[in-house]
Amino acid sequence: MTRYEKAAAGAVALMAVAAYFIFIFAPEDALQHQAQRIFYLHVSSAITAYGCFAVVLLGGIGYLWKESLVADRLARAAALVGVIFTTVTLVMGMLWAKPIWGTFWTWDARLTSTLVLWIIYAGYLMVRRLAEPGRQAARFAAVVGIFGFIDVPIVHFSVTWWNTQHPGPVVINDALPAGMLVAFLITMACTFVLASVMIAVRYRIETLLDRQAEGLHAPAPVIPAGEVSSAPR
Amino acid sequence: MRPLSVAWAVARKDLTSEWRTRELVPALAQFIVLALVIANFGFQFDSHNATAIAPGVLWMALVFAGLVAFGRAFAAEREQASLEAMLMTPATPAAIFAGKALAAIILLVACEAVLLPALALFFGVQVNASVVLTVLLATVGMAMLGCLFAAMVARVKARELLLPLLTLPLWIPFIVAGGQAVQAEMGGGSSDQAVALLLDFDILFLVLTSLAARYVLED
Amino acid sequence: MSAIVATSITHRFGSEIALDSIDFGVDAGEHLAVLGENGAGKTTLLRILATATRPTYGTLEIFGVDAWAERRRLRARIGFVSHAPGHYPALSAKENLEFFCTLQGADPRRVAATIEMLGLSEVADRPAGRLSRGMQQRLAIARAVLHDPKLLVLDEPDASLDAEGPELLKAVLRGRTAVIATHDQALANKLCHRTLGLRRGRLVGVPSRLRVVH
Numbered sequence: 001m002t003r004y005e006k007a008a009a010g011a012v013a014l015m016a017v018a019a020y021f022i023f024i025f026a027p028e029d030a031l032q033h034q035a036q037r038i039f040y041l042h043v044s045s046a047i048t049a050y051g052c053f054a055v056v057l058l059g060g061i062g063y064l065w066k067e068s069l070v071a072d073r074l075a076r077a078a079a080l081v082g083v084i085f086t087t088v089t090l091v092m093g094m095l096w097a098k099p100i101w102g103t104f105w106t107w108d109a110r111l112t113s114t115l116v117l118w119i120i121y122a123g124y125l126m127v128r129r130l131a132e133p134g135r136q137a138a139r140f141a142a143v144v145g146i147f148g149f150i151d152v153p154i155v156h157f158s159v160t161w162w163n164t165q166h167p168g169p170v171v172i173n174d175a176l177p178a179g180m181l182v183a184f185l186i187t188m189a190c191t192f193v194l195a196s197v198m199i200a201v202r203y204r205i206e207t208l209l210d211r212q213a214e215g216l217h218a219p220a221p222v223i224p225a226g227e228v229s230s231a232p233r
Numbered sequence: 234m235r236p237l238s239v240a241w242a243v244a245r246k247d248l249t250s251e252w253r254t255r256e257l258v259p260a261l262a263q264f265i266v267l268a269l270v271i272a273n274f275g276f277q278f279d280s281h282n283a284t285a286i287a288p289g290v291l292w293m294a295l296v297f298a299g300l301v302a303f304g305r306a307f308a309a310e311r312e313q314a315s316l317e318a319m320l321m322t323p324a325t326p327a328a329i330f331a332g333k334a335l336a337a338i339i340l341l342v343a344c345e346a347v348l349l350p351a352l353a354l355f356f357g358v359q360v361n362a363s364v365v366l367t368v369l370l371a372t373v374g375m376a377m378l379g380c381l382f383a384a385m386v387a388r389v390k391a392r393e394l395l396l397p398l399l400t401l402p403l404w405i406p407f408i409v410a411g412g413q414a415v416q417a418e419m420g421g422g423s424s425d426q427a428v429a430l431l432l433d434f435d436i437l438f439l440v441l442t443s444l445a446a447r448y449v450l451e452d
Numbered sequence: 453m454s455a456i457v458a459t460s461i462t463h464r465f466g467s468e469i470a471l472d473s474i475d476f477g478v479d480a481g482e483h484l485a486v487l488g489e490n491g492a493g494k495t496t497l498l499r500i501l502a503t504a505t506r507p508t509y510g511t512l513e514i515f516g517v518d519a520w521a522e523r524r525r526l527r528a529r530i531g532f533v534s535h536a537p538g539h540y541p542a543l544s545a546k547e548n549l550e551f552f553c554t555l556q557g558a559d560p561r562r563v564a565a566t567i568e569m570l571g572l573s574e575v576a577d578r579p580a581g582r583l584s585r586g587m588q589q590r591l592a593i594a595r596a597v598l599h600d601p602k603l604l605v606l607d608e609p610d611a612s613l614d615a616e617g618p619e620l621l622k623a624v625l626r627g628r629t630a631v632i633a634t635h636d637q638a639l640a641n642k643l644c645h646r647t648l649g650l651r652r653g654r655l656v657g658v659p660s661r662l663r664v665v666h
Contacts, residue, residue, distance in 0.1 A: 064448055313536075
């Protein structure tokens with residue numbers, strides 16, 4: 001087994017451990033019953049996704065400032081993993097919302113900003129794919145990543161502010177009894193590990209892709225400089 | 234070639250071109266009036282809910298008009314060649330960008346001069362100085378962001394799809410704050426908080442887009 | 453004194469290689485012709501020399517400084533005529549030049565002198581979009597010399613020019629360093645001191661530094 005395969009196996013095993021904590025260790029919620037168990041992975045995914053996008057931000061800044069290819073590759077890898085986790089967050093959120101709120105969707109601050117997050121980084125991935133590969137793609141994506149990361153808290157804030165102007169129902173009770181807190185923290189940690197492994201694997205893939213693209217270029221043989229052969233005047 | 238005079242020269246050049254060819258502004262004005270007419274039939278409104286619907290119509294029209302206007306600032310092939318000609322000078326990309334954004338803002342404001350009175354007329358809502366200020370502030374911020382991403386997608390495939398995809402998430406704060414401001418004003422309340430918010434967003438994105446301009450315009 | 457020193461210039465578009473390890477130098481005051489078929493890489497090379505494009509690999513020194521790092525300042529000393537016209541069709545020839553004069557930070561009085569030199573006096577107030585191809589090309593050249601650059605990079609400047617073209621170009625090139633891409637061997641002979649051949653992105657023949665000119 002390569003070290004990537006070992007790491008992946010380890011991450012999956014950890015997720016199995018987390019699953020134990022989610023389904024067996026954690027007590028059932030009095031109000032929401034089994035549906036509440038979605039919350040552990042849902043919130044873990046959300047936080048992990050934000051973490052990934054923070055890496056994209058740093059990678060983007062690193063590329064623009066230092067022209068660091070490593071930073072760019074890291075950003076590429078983290079963006080993909082981040083979008084995956086954002087998708088998981090959204091889907092789990094909708095699965096949870098239906099039994100609890102009776103609707104799949106509502107325009108509260110968190111859901112709205114998570115959706116916006118998804119759109120921004122889907123845009124990031126598209127720009128990477130559609131721009132001229134190499135410098136241009138890296139540069140444009142870095143700009144998108146930086147603006148996107150700054151935008152999300154602003155969107156969150158705007159929608160929260162809007163909701164204070166238009167008070168509505170929606171309250172999420174965040175108080176957690178001890179058993180649930182333990183389960184949550186463990187799930188959080190395991191999800192982080194999973195994300196890190198995924199980023200590492202993707203980083204490796206990006207490195208190999210970069211090398212492959214460069215490998216197509218075989219430098220021309222160097223011709224020793226000789227006397228000038230001028231065209232006639 | 235100090236940055237301000239460069240920016241102003243670029244803006245003047247774009248506006249002169251538009252004035253002589255008269256391509257964009259009539260098209261946008263037509264679009265806006267059409268949007269209002271469709272809104273009338275699409276939303277069953279009467280004198281009671283007009284103040285609830287009118288702000289929404291205003292922002293939808295602005296967003297779509299904005300996408301067209303800013304997209305066009307950088308889109309055409311000849312625009313790309315001209316843009317490069319401008320970059321092949323000592324002038325800083327940020328100044329060139331500012332000039333193009335300024336021209337786009339002025340053109341969009343010209344359309345808003347049609348939109349707002351038409352809105353007041355067709356929907357019977359009050360369009361006072363605060364509403365105008367709100368729309369102007371939002372236009373500035375949306376223009377800076379719209380032009381930045383328009384410059385980016387101009388050199389990329391699938392630009393018609395990418396421009397809204399990249400720009401709209403960044404316009405949401407403006408639409409939320411602006412929408413609230415207009416709603417409040419039309420409903421007889423105060424929009425001061427919302428307008429202050431718009432100003433903050435404007436300043437933030439003005440700084441950010443100026444910093445980002447050179448990475449987007451140049452190689 | 454070297455005006456241009458190009459070392460291992462390589463440029464890729466995705467996986468396609470446009471220029472492959474190009475090495476050459478151009479001395480101050482020298483006129484270099486770049487000859488080659490369509491698709492040989494002439495345009496790419498010229499764009500790199502004009503600092504319009506940054507090469508994927510390689511180093512380029514112009515007037516002794518790194519071309520890309522100092523590009524903004526260098527552009528005041530470089531005049532570039534590319535394939536696309538790059539002027540504004542709705543503005544008159546004169547207005548176009550005045551605009552670029554502002555961007556270049558050059559003396560506004562040069563506009564009149566440049567119009568005169570390029571034979572554009574009669575059409576100076578006509579919208580640039582309504583000029584003939586030949587006049588548009590002259591306008592492009594005018595824009596390139598407006599700020600009295602030390603280096604001229606011209607991509608097929610003879611295209612669309614009438615019979616007076618070569619003489620005009622000769623006058624324009626006087627006293628400047630120039631790199632000209634062309635198909636036309638005769639023009640190269642008339643205007644240039646040396647040629648460089650490109651085929652499919654690679655140098656054909658042996659490039660080397662020029663001995664001191666005159």
